């Protein structure tokens with residue numbers, strides 16, 4: 203069949219299918235939301251016309267019942283074997299306490315990075331000292347907390363753009379922040395917030411990653427102290443913490459970090475200013491009612507008590523000024539951590555409020571740093587603040603304060619625009635065409651709307667207007683566009699992070715996966731196309747960031763044989779072939795071992811019950827992907843030793859017997875033979 207024949211044969215089917223799709227789309231939209239304008243357009247002929255299917259492909263499409271739109275979506279997401287994806291998503295793993303790494307547009311899961319929770323494949327938290335140290339840093343009051351509610355990952359930035367070096371993520375449940383090194387995609391540090399037990403508005407970074415922001419959530423006395431709820435206004439406080447990040451050491455420096463004491467409103471998400479607003483930080487808040495719940499005592503329940511007022515407060519923070527005050531010693535210490543007290547913040551003009559409607563959630567700074575977008579969960583608008591107007595209002599001197607003396611700017615003085623986008627707006631991302639995208643939780647949709655100001659030059663639509671909406675399935679929380687929160691967004695792709703999947707996948711019982719939906723946003727106007735559904739079956743991710751894959755520069759193997767990933771330098775315990783040995787010193791036995799396809803050296807280790815064992819294993823391989831595992835049954839030791847890595851673990855030989863250790867990665871044809879005996883004499 204010639205191309206011409208196949209086109210001719212395909213055309214009637216195409217036209218029929220287009221009609222059916224168009225009718226179905228209209229019917230669906232009418233049923234779903236009769237009051238709303240039809241905004242999701244069927245794919246145009248021009249788009250589908252690009253696909254000339256061969257006879258085989260057409261037969262497959264017909265047999266599988268795929269519409270022309272489906273075929274286009276498949277072509278846009280398919281990445282052939284051996285080809286890498288164009289973008290990479292770093293997503294929170296939700297309750298799993300981990301980070302998910304996903305390729306775009308294929309939506310292939312590339313890795314689950316062990317962060318707050320032990321992860322067996324990576325040997326994360328099963329004896330390897332470098333991993334145990336990090337998890338121990340995450341202890342809360344001396345107690346192991348081996349899960350987390352991870353919310354917001356933040357890639358490190360240089361001049362407001364992702365640089366592919368580091369990743370940060372917070373644990374909402376226990377107010378912790380983790381640092382991941384993107385040279386080896388391993389977690390290097392966990393810091394526990396010394397003044398708060400939970401957080402939410404973390405992590406976000408300032409444009410050069412000098413500070414990692416961790417905003418609070420549920421107010422409590424700072425420093426994990428007790429105070430009765432009757433004392434809420436006096437004793438309970440909110441907070442935002444600024445963690446100092448040091449690129450050189452790859453660590454957060456707690457001794458150079460500090461927090462702000464804030465009124466006991468529930469601070470929510472934050473974002474760092476950029477370009478014109480560099481040096482400022484914005485956090486939204488709710489429950490400025492200071493509701494304390496207690497339905498059982500006849501009080502309004504939290505959800506009502508915290509939603510009475512029409513306005514809450516956008517927090518506007520002069521971070522540079524705050525850092526100067528800390529340097530000048532104007533702080534107090536809470537649990538050994540520097541905290542700038544509220545009265546200092548007000549006296550020194552570090553903190554301002556702007557009213558924000560109604561149970562706000564999320565504040566997102568536009569690419570040029572000139573506008574801030576706030577969504578009110580119970581308000582169908584997004585409210586856009588002008589940074590310039592905020593500065594003018596601060597300059598003019600606000601006349602009102604809240605009961606803690608924090609100056610309140612006049613709403614009308616600082617608002618640039620309000621755009622009606624739909625029900626339950628939450629979070630906003632940006633693209634390179636002058637559009638903003640807001641997730642609509644209640645509508646289960648993504649709204650595309652136009653920015654005004656300088657962005658208006660980029661597209662023909664009226665500034666500050668809703669352009670179109672695309673339905674998503676279902677109950678979207680965050681959304682992520684390619685580099686969509688940087689100074690230079692890419693557009694192209696957007697992923698909706700949907701909380702509910704309902705009917706999208708095979709029934710796997712009452713606990714359903716979440717649903718990541720990939721959307722093509724490359725075409726202007728009303729043409730957004732849903733491309734792909736990816737189920738997430740290990741926790742509820744919150745936020746994610748999407749980086750151009752070529753900005754990442756991870757190692758293929760560790761730089762030198764004998765590498766310690768924790769210090770990112772050569773380990774003092776690096777063991778080269780010929781240096782393998784077992785040394786006894788009193789009842790301490792120290793083992794220097796190598797691993798290579800397909801043996802461990804030594805293969806026999808004989809010790810006595812009661813010995814203390816210090817064991818080093820170096821994977822001397824230089825070949826890409828030549829990872830060896832190491833399992834020591836009975837002692838809960840499980841390692842992943844990547845090419846070049848040296849791992850150390852210790853244990854007391856409290857049990858006698860015969861323990862066959864073995865490699866847990868199918869590394870070679872003789873992998874099953876990669877084993878040895880630890881003999882513990884009674």
Ligand code: RUQ
Nearest residue numbers: 353679680744745
């Ligand atoms: S938020 S609930 Cu990022 Cu919408 Cu945590």
Ligand code: CUA
Nearest residue numbers: 865867869873
């Ligand atoms: Cu090494 Cu299997």
